[in-house]
């Protein structure tokens with residue numbers, strides 16, 4: 001996987017790329033690049049935005065600037081799947097992550113200000129993706145969320161102990177949330193762990209965990 005994040009703030013990703021599992025995925029052959037719109041802008045003085053037609057508050061990222069950045073990175077030929085991050089997009093979930101993680105190259109467009117000229121959505125992006133129905137100041141955090149969910153699935157990103165096989169929303173758990181975990185001490189301030197977990201009966205433990213996942217799933221539905 002080759003992940004390209006287009007941003008006005010490449011330094012915002014410095015911490016992120018050093019953390020596991022992102023660092024591990026990179027060591028195992030994935031690439032993670034930040035691409036600064038300003039590097040390719042055709043406008044004077046590193047300008048990337050402009051005021052909206054029709055008036056209104058805020059500034060809008062220009063379509064010619066985004067197109068120039070995509071051209072600068074990918075040339076005139078085929079472009080990879082390109083995702084624009086916007087609160088109005090398709091909600092990110094495990095099935096979308098599976099889809100995106102299967103791409104050989106993925107471009108994530110993050111914006112600031114009032115977002116992008118809508119022609120970016122219409123003509124340059126293949127998908128609009130949201131990380132939830134709330135508005136953030138910019139697309140950098142959403143890009144990190146998308147990148148994290150993808151990178152942790154790549155070969156070598158997670159150690160055996162952190163296996164993603166039986167985690168929340170995985171196929172192994174029928175798409176349900178994961179069961180709760182407990183560790184030592186078995187009792188703390190009168191708060192006990194469920195007895196079944198120290199019964200030594202693996203079948204019972206498995207059954208209990210499944211029940212917990214189901215009831216957590218039902219509780220989420222009721223919200």
Ligand code: ADE
Nearest residue numbers: 085086087130131136142
């Ligand atoms: N940009 C600002 N808010 C966002 C959100 N909730 N999801 C994706 N991109 C965004």
